[in-house]
Amino acid sequence: MKRLFMTVLLAAAVIMLGSGMAFAKTLKIGTMGPLTGPYAADGVDIKNGVLTAVEVMKANGGIPGFDAIEVLPQDTACEPRQAVATANKLINEGVKGVVGSYCSSATLPASEVLDEESIVMITPASTNEKVTSRGLEYMFRMCGRDDDQGAIAVKFMLDKVKAKSIYLVDDKTSYSQGLADGVEKMSAAAGIKVLGHEHVNQGDKDFSAILTKVKQQNPDVFYMSMQNSATGALMLIQARRMGIKATVLAQDAVYHPQLIEIAKDAANDVYLTFGFIDDNAPAYKEFYSAYQPKFGNPGAYSGYAYDSAMAYMMAVKAAGSTDPAKVKAELMKLDYDGATKHVKFKENGDSGSNYIIRKVENGKFLNYWNPATGELY
Amino acid sequence: MEYFLQQLINGITLGSVYALIALGYTMVYGIIQLINFAHGEFFAAGGYVGVIFMSYLLSQGAPAWVCLSGSLILAMAYCAMLAVAVEKVAYKPLRNSSRLSVLLSALGMSIFLQNGLMLTQGVYDKAYPTELTQGGFEMGNVMLSYMQLFIVSLTAFLLVALNVLVFKTRIGKAMRSTAQDKVMSALVGINANRTISITFAIGAALAAAAGIMVGLYYGSVRYDMGFVPGIKAFAAAVLGGIGNITGAMIGGFIIGMVEIFAAGYISGEYKDVFAFVILIAVLYFRPSGIMGENVDDTRV
Numbered sequence: 001m002k003r004l005f006m007t008v009l010l011a012a013a014v015i016m017l018g019s020g021m022a023f024a025k026t027l028k029i030g031t032m033g034p035l036t037g038p039y040a041a042d043g044v045d046i047k048n049g050v051l052t053a054v055e056v057m058k059a060n061g062g063i064p065g066f067d068a069i070e071v072l073p074q075d076t077a078c079e080p081r082q083a084v085a086t087a088n089k090l091i092n093e094g095v096k097g098v099v100g101s102y103c104s105s106a107t108l109p110a111s112e113v114l115d116e117e118s119i120v121m122i123t124p125a126s127t128n129e130k131v132t133s134r135g136l137e138y139m140f141r142m143c144g145r146d147d148d149q150g151a152i153a154v155k156f157m158l159d160k161v162k163a164k165s166i167y168l169v170d171d172k173t174s175y176s177q178g179l180a181d182g183v184e185k186m187s188a189a190a191g192i193k194v195l196g197h198e199h200v201n202q203g204d205k206d207f208s209a210i211l212t213k214v215k216q217q218n219p220d221v222f223y224m225s226m227q228n229s230a231t232g233a234l235m236l237i238q239a240r241r242m243g244i245k246a247t248v249l250a251q252d253a254v255y256h257p258q259l260i261e262i263a264k265d266a267a268n269d270v271y272l273t274f275g276f277i278d279d280n281a282p283a284y285k286e287f288y289s290a291y292q293p294k295f296g297n298p299g300a301y302s303g304y305a306y307d308s309a310m311a312y313m314m315a316v317k318a319a320g321s322t323d324p325a326k327v328k329a330e331l332m333k334l335d336y337d338g339a340t341k342h343v344k345f346k347e348n349g350d351s352g353s354n355y356i357i358r359k360v361e362n363g364k365f366l367n368y369w370n371p372a373t374g375e376l377y
Numbered sequence: 378m379e380y381f382l383q384q385l386i387n388g389i390t391l392g393s394v395y396a397l398i399a400l401g402y403t404m405v406y407g408i409i410q411l412i413n414f415a416h417g418e419f420f421a422a423g424g425y426v427g428v429i430f431m432s433y434l435l436s437q438g439a440p441a442w443v444c445l446s447g448s449l450i451l452a453m454a455y456c457a458m459l460a461v462a463v464e465k466v467a468y469k470p471l472r473n474s475s476r477l478s479v480l481l482s483a484l485g486m487s488i489f490l491q492n493g494l495m496l497t498q499g500v501y502d503k504a505y506p507t508e509l510t511q512g513g514f515e516m517g518n519v520m521l522s523y524m525q526l527f528i529v530s531l532t533a534f535l536l537v538a539l540n541v542l543v544f545k546t547r548i549g550k551a552m553r554s555t556a557q558d559k560v561m562s563a564l565v566g567i568n569a570n571r572t573i574s575i576t577f578a579i580g581a582a583l584a585a586a587a588g589i590m591v592g593l594y595y596g597s598v599r600y601d602m603g604f605v606p607g608i609k610a611f612a613a614a615v616l617g618g619i620g621n622i623t624g625a626m627i628g629g630f631i632i633g634m635v636e637i638f639a640a641g642y643i644s645g646e647y648k649d650v651f652a653f654v655i656l657i658a659v660l661y662f663r664p665s666g667i668m669g670e671n672v673d674d675t676r677v
Contacts, residue, residue: 038601040500172646199646203605205595208387209640209648215518216380230502230597237596241513241522262504262597 025067027316029054029309030090032083032100032110033125035075038202038228041258041299042102046124047073048295049305050099053313056290056306063317076110078103078173078227083110091117096322099308102301103227104128105174111139118324120331122312124304127252128175132349138324140331140345142308142338143252143301144353146175149273150182152355152371153223153249154190156271160357160369161247163220165193169210169235170225172199179251180225195219202227207235211242222246229256229300233263240266247271256300260363267360271368276354277303277340287339307338379518384641385634390525390594392633393532397587398610399617399625400539401580407556407620408576410476414483415463416584417607418490419456423585424598425498426452428505431589441509452589453582460581461574463490469570487603494600502597509593528590535583536626542579543622552576556620609636609652616656618666627667631655 031050033043054069063069072093074086083106090098091113097120101107107126114121115136122140123131129147132139157163166187170180180197188194195217198210214222222244226232232254239248248270255274260267278284287306291298315330316322335344345351356377359368367377398420405413431448439447467486471479513522543549554562555572563569591606592598613632617624632652639651659667 036495036500038599040495041502044500169645198644201646201649203601205591205602205606206387206391206636207645208391209384209637210645212380212383212387212641215383230599233502233504234595234597237507241524242520243515258502262502264504264507266507266596 025065027063027066027069027313027322028093028095028097029069029071029312030093030095030098030100031071031073031305031309032076032086032090032098032106033073033102034078034106035073037077037079038231039078039102041230041256042125042253042301043075043078045299045302046100046102046305047071048291049124049298049302050309052287052291052294052302053306053309056286057310057313059290063313065320066316069313074100076101076103076106078106080105080109083107084113086110087113090114091119096120096324097312097316097327098122099124099305099312101126103173103175104131104178107131108174111136115139120312120315120324120327122308124308125252125301126175128178130174136349138328140308140311140349140351142304142311142340142343142351144275144355145350146179147182148353149251149355150179150186152353152357153183153251153273154186154192155371156273156357156369157187157192157221157249158190159371159374161221161249163192163247165195165217165219166221166223167195167214167217167219167246168197168223168225169207169214170197170199171202171204171227171231173202173227176225176227176251176253180223183223183225192221200231204231205234207238208242211235211239211244214239214246215242215244219246222248224248224250224254226250226254229254229258230262233259233261233267236263236270237266249273252300255358255365257297258299260360260365264363268362270360272358272360272365273355274300274358274365275304275341276356276367276370281337281339283337284339303340307340307343310338311343380641382519384637386519386521386525387641388634388637389630390528390633391637392630393528394587394591394606394629395610395613395633396626396629397532397535397583397590398606399613399629400536400622401584402611402614403617403619403622403625404552404576404580406614407622408552408573409468409472409479411468411479411483412611412619413468413577413580414480414607415467415486415490416580417603417610418487418494419460419581419603420584420588420591420606421494421598421600421603422459422490423452423456423581423588424592424602425494425503425588425600426455426585427589428503428592428598431506431509435506435508444506444509449586449589452585456581456585456588457578460577464574464577469573491601491603498600500600502599504597505592507596524594528594531586531590535586539579539583539622548572548575612653612656616659616666618668621666621668624666624668631667 033046035043076083087110102125104126120138124142127146170176250272255272315327318330319326357369401416427448434444467482551567551572613628614625617628636648640648
């Protein structure tokens, strides 16, 4: 009898707990990114992008069924272990959707944990191929992929620079080394002579020894694959001072206002692969006007974080709940012009790459070369 | 040959920075046998004070030499005061407790100062004005930038000044005697607390100078910039014989050179490995470092 009583009590408790959850009126969105450490700038950009998306969503009437939208920012420090810990923390908080993280090396392990709990993860910035190639159910990506990015870099070297030789430097992260290895392979296959591929350590400031080597080898293209734009800026200053004449080609992580702020004149004539963003699109203007007054000029991935959070909230709105299967179905149905790109997810969670070549001129990033048409902007 | 010369210039420049930071470690160790892990933070703080003041002076239209010397003096003075305060707050109360507790206090201070810098100055890199650092001499393919020349000559000047201070002045004499025997020197009327404070101040001032040079040369400062050079400079101090001023200078130059030549001739990826292999090899054969730890005359 006592046992039956306990069972009934337990069942009642479970039902109450369940109904309690159903009536929860706050939508929790987790963000993951480095808020401390060398990549803190990029993590803060992502957090600010998500906060902006939430503000805009609220201003546009919010999400029916939810009184409030709460953002829970987590600091991964770009470390795999800490990323897993923050993922677990978000799971405990009852978060059903996460925007993040920044470094591929953090996104890869964290997404495994989140996917097991059927939590939707949309990365605004992790470009490593493996992010979406592992068959995870709830992994989405707002930015492009490194294999596409590398291919565009090589195409640019062949078609526009007419390069015969290349020298690569990376700073040994899943992302930066993965990308540089890909470019090295593709360059060699395309007949561009690889004169060297060097690796530098995190936290290094002095690149004089390696740059002296580059200068001696005199390549046509100097490919700089850095996880951190500030490190890229330091390398540029030293390269220019040393008188390296090679065309400098960098990638999306170096694409950040910091590059120009630190390197100043040395940043001029640097070419970078980055996704095409139409500054004049209405969605971008809406994002910019909400972001800029609060957080200053957007960083490289602020817009992608904004779109990621927006996509998630739109899917929740359409699904009417945070049920992962329903949200996923709604995410797959999305087909609209976001601030940074046209949002339409593919089966594997990718949203497509649209890399172009940008160039720094007079202290500004300009759209430079369109690989699809082979023409200048 | 040109390649070698260029790498030699690179090595001397980097070595100068390490030598300046290493001096602070070694002086503090010499006088109170403490490895001051917060020392790297003085280097970072110096870099920040430098950039803030330098940008201000430049915006007021001050000439280059005023900007450079003004911010250098201010940063050195600021860090000297900061170091004295840190010593009073975190180390002095523990002077008679075990060496481990002071060491932990130093580690805590390092974390505190670094995070303080992050909270007040932000997580972004702060750029140094580059107007002052353009240009250089070019001999064939070898580049010697004005900045490198500035770094090496300023380091040389500071090293000479420090040697004069330690070996030719009354303060230096007090420092050396306190290092040898605190009780005995107190008996002959030397104020140990004051002497220790002065030692901290001098070490931090040198680190601040290094911070500004690094900021100018590499182009920016960041709140966590003190950590890696701090570790390297500590290794340099140990390599030269911790507690020994000449040793710290030699150690700094050796670590800088080894790093550059390892990166230049072998691989950039393993340059730190080579620097530390040299350290281990030297310590294996000479456990007290190149110059030895207990050369009492040169110890501070």
